[in-house]
Amino acid sequence: xxxxxxxxxxxxxxxxxxxxxxxxxxxxxxxxxxxxxxxxxxxxxxxxxxxxxxxxxxxxxxxxxxxxxxxxxxxxxxxxxxxxxxxxxxxxxxxxxxxxxxxxxxxxxxxxxxxxxxxxxxxxxxxxxxxxxxxxxxxxxxxxxxxxxxxxxxxxxxxxxxxxxxxxxxxxxxxxxxxxxxxxxxxxxxxxxxxxxxxxxxxxxxxxxxxxxxxxxxxxxxxxxxxxxxxxxxxxxxxxxxxxxxxxxxxxxxxxxxxxxxxxxxxxxxxxxxxxxxxxxxxxxxxxxxxxxxxxxxxxxxxxxxxxxxxxxxxxxxxxxxxxxxxxxxxxxxxxxxxxxxxxxxxxxxxxxxxxxxxxxxxxxxxxxxxxxxxxxxxxxxxxxxxxxxxxxxxxxxxxxxxxxxxxxxxxxxxxxxxxxxxxxxxxxxxxxxxxxxxxxxxxxxxxxxxxxxxxxxxxxxxxxxxxxxxxxxxxxxxxxxxxxxxxxxxxxxxxxxxxxxxxxxxxxxxxxxxxxxxxxxxxx
Amino acid sequence: xxxxxxxxxxxxxxxxxxxxxxxxxxxxxxxxxxxxxxxxxxxxxxxxxxxxxxxxxxxxxxxxxxxxxxxxxxxxxxxxxxxxxxxxxxxxxxxxxxxxxxxxxxxxxxxxxxxxxxxxxxxxxxxxxxxxxxxxxxxxxxxxxxxxxxxxxxxxxxxxxxxxxxxxxxxxxxxxxxxxxxxxxxxxxxxxxxxxxxxxxxxxxxxxxx
Numbered sequence: 001x002x003x004x005x006x007x008x009x010x011x012x013x014x015x016x017x018x019x020x021x022x023x024x025x026x027x028x029x030x031x032x033x034x035x036x037x038x039x040x041x042x043x044x045x046x047x048x049x050x051x052x053x054x055x056x057x058x059x060x061x062x063x064x065x066x067x068x069x070x071x072x073x074x075x076x077x078x079x080x081x082x083x084x085x086x087x088x089x090x091x092x093x094x095x096x097x098x099x100x101x102x103x104x105x106x107x108x109x110x111x112x113x114x115x116x117x118x119x120x121x122x123x124x125x126x127x128x129x130x131x132x133x134x135x136x137x138x139x140x141x142x143x144x145x146x147x148x149x150x151x152x153x154x155x156x157x158x159x160x161x162x163x164x165x166x167x168x169x170x171x172x173x174x175x176x177x178x179x180x181x182x183x184x185x186x187x188x189x190x191x192x193x194x195x196x197x198x199x200x201x202x203x204x205x206x207x208x209x210x211x212x213x214x215x216x217x218x219x220x221x222x223x224x225x226x227x228x229x230x231x232x233x234x235x236x237x238x239x240x241x242x243x244x245x246x247x248x249x250x251x252x253x254x255x256x257x258x259x260x261x262x263x264x265x266x267x268x269x270x271x272x273x274x275x276x277x278x279x280x281x282x283x284x285x286x287x288x289x290x291x292x293x294x295x296x297x298x299x300x301x302x303x304x305x306x307x308x309x310x311x312x313x314x315x316x317x318x319x320x321x322x323x324x325x326x327x328x329x330x331x332x333x334x335x336x337x338x339x340x341x342x343x344x345x346x347x348x349x350x351x352x353x354x355x356x357x358x359x360x361x362x363x364x365x366x367x368x369x370x371x372x373x374x375x376x377x378x379x380x381x382x383x384x385x386x387x388x389x390x391x392x393x394x395x396x397x398x399x400x401x402x403x404x405x406x407x408x409x410x411x412x413x414x415x416x417x418x419x420x421x422x423x424x425x426x427x428x429x430x431x432x433x434x435x436x437x438x439x440x441x442x443x444x445x446x447x448x449x450x451x452x453x454x455x456x457x458x459x460x461x462x463x464x465x466x467x468x469x470x471x472x473x474x475x476x477x478x479x480x481x482x483x484x485x486x487x488x489x490x491x492x493x494x495x496x497x498x499x500x501x502x503x504x505x506x507x508x509x510x511x512x513x514x515x516x517x518x519x520x521x522x523x524x525x
Numbered sequence: 526x527x528x529x530x531x532x533x534x535x536x537x538x539x540x541x542x543x544x545x546x547x548x549x550x551x552x553x554x555x556x557x558x559x560x561x562x563x564x565x566x567x568x569x570x571x572x573x574x575x576x577x578x579x580x581x582x583x584x585x586x587x588x589x590x591x592x593x594x595x596x597x598x599x600x601x602x603x604x605x606x607x608x609x610x611x612x613x614x615x616x617x618x619x620x621x622x623x624x625x626x627x628x629x630x631x632x633x634x635x636x637x638x639x640x641x642x643x644x645x646x647x648x649x650x651x652x653x654x655x656x657x658x659x660x661x662x663x664x665x666x667x668x669x670x671x672x673x674x675x676x677x678x679x680x681x682x683x684x685x686x687x688x689x690x691x692x693x694x695x696x697x698x699x700x701x702x703x704x705x706x707x708x709x710x711x712x713x714x715x716x717x718x719x720x721x722x723x724x725x726x727x728x729x730x731x732x733x734x735x
Contacts, residue, residue, distance in 0.1 A: 047733065068698045348578055
């Protein structure tokens with residue numbers, strides 16, 4: 001049994017935990033420990049094989065909704081999602097945060113660059129964002145970084161008069177190998193693995209990986225239930241990971257302040273199994289996932305798709321009207337073989353045309369529905385993710401599918417298919433030979449295990465705000481029921497943050513880290 | 526996909542509920558052995574992967590089977606305990622329209638009826654009727670009492686199609702899970718990459734432990 005004590009314990013090392021650890025280490029002299037469920041794999045271990053690199057993902061990349069139908073991808077490694085994502089950066093969207101002020105009474109998080117939130121000099125969103133953008137080198141993709149597959153989306157959109165843009169990316173010295181989802185072998189992707197976690201460790205933060213946190217211990221102190229420690233187990237370090245800082249086996253870590261940053265699936269599950277009070281049944285509820293429909297086009301000629309930067313072009317033309325983004329997406333063969341529908345020769349005939357395929361995703365900013373939820377399942381000790389599309393989201397996704405198919409044809413595709421076995425119009429499958437057939441997308445139902453949707457942006461399961469009937473934490477991220485417990489990750493967002501969430505999460509974490517550093521006395525530090 | 530073993534175990538419980546089927550009892554209760562499920566698994570592999578299609582990678586059914594059992598240790602890992610016998614269940618094609626007992630419970634969970642409402646008995650009856658109709662059309666094309674392992678690859682694919690298109694989420698899941706396990710197994714083999722024009726990783730393979 002390992003027993004440790006520290007001032008601040010951070011659970012999770014991803015977009016939120018990594019930034020919090022580095023920020024607190026930079027701005028305080030407190031003893032900080034970061035615990036991470038996954039391993040500490042570095043670029044030298046990232047061998048660009050999808051099967052091998054499943055070690056970087058929650059449940060070996062096979063985490064799905066409870067009906068099994070939709071993948072809910074999430075990084076489970078040092079760096080979390082920032083290690084395995086496509087480095088796509090969107091600034092926090094002011095209108096979304098203002099909506100949270102109206103809906104759940106969120107305070108703080110000023111978008112005024114001169115604001116001093118909580119009386120802390122220079123604490124506001126623009127300054128936190130600026131600091132993060134600088135550290136992770138966020139920059140717009142240059143024209144010569146756009147590969148053929150991204151060019152296809154750009155061309156298809158242009159032909160239909162749909163504006164498209166280049167992504168901002170957090171990369172430095174990208175070699176354009178095409179491997180982002182397998183972790184960056186070259187250390188070019190500036191996730192927290194190679195930025196904030198490195199900074200944190202250099203400043204003396206202790207990292208404990210392969211660590212299953214079983215529960216947070218609450219005790220009554222000075223009349224209030226207070227988070228005082230975590231109990232868990234350190235698993236054996238796997239081959240390929242850096243060594244660990246503690247021995248394998250049981251572990252208990254006492255801390256004055258515990259920050260939960262385990263992501264929108266693990267965070268509510270941890271609170272549930274810790275028996276965190278939940279008088280209004282909020283924890284885990286209102287899950288948002290950003291379901292995405294992959295769209296595949298077959299061209300007449302070979303092009304560059306799985307090489308080059310995977311994502312450089314997107315369109316937000318339908319973001320405000322339909323809550324839809326088109327984002328370029330291309331995977332390696334295993335991903336491709338799963339997304340391409342069918343079996344037998346029908347399947348192989350498409351897969352063998354890999355060098356002629358183009359692909360992008362129609363990503364939906366889904367609505368909050370309390371029945372969409374994460375529930376920790378005592379029987380198998382895993383979070384269960386219940387998720388169904390709302391009727392409104394289904395309508396928006398139909399529109400997106402039709403528009404996406406039209407864009408594919410406008411880009412020059414000879415045929416276009418969706419990963420679906422649903423009958424549409426006179427077609428036995430949504431496999432289209434003309435742009436006019438795209439109209440049959442109005443028949444799509446997006447039923448589980450008929451149409452493949454994927455997701456990678458779980459959010460909004462332990463919401464923050466001031467409306468105590470609808471949120472678990474206040475605007476500082478502090479649990480309303482437990483002292484010295486702060487929740488800060490994608491679960492904190494009251495709804496979808498309005499785009500790919502990494503930069504919103506990192507900015508929030510930078511902001512909260514600076515705030516905590518300035519308000520240490522609030523947490524008995 | 527992760528819940529495939531659980532789901533398949535459910536199907537086995539279902540088949541156990543059909544008391545008068547001696548062959549089922551033998552296959553699933555008395556003798557849940559290698560031999561009971563292996564011919565069925567091989568049948569699924571040969572239906573899903575078109576080994577004789579022009580340009581198909583130079584791999585054999587044995588290669589895929591061995592790798593599948595290595596990546597997903599059906600015989601040795603407790604999490605796959607249900608899978609071995611449940612693959613055998615696939616052999617009993619006349620059980621396809623079954624929609625009752627544990628299977629219906631599993632369907633209710635997949636549809637989240639407890640939280641969202643819905644009449645599970647009515648849903649079960651609708652599924653059973655739809656699947657029975659689909660099965661009847663298929664059954665007319667094959668020999669009575671045929672097993673999956675005895676069918677031609679074309680007939681196997683048609684049968685798999687019944688699962689893919691079932692009105693039951695749980696049955697569709699069985700098809701999807703088996704299919705995806707096979708896709709992952711096959712297309713993660715570097716020997717398959719040249720045939721699809723994939724030039725592969727740029728660095729050597731490393732020793733990584735899952």
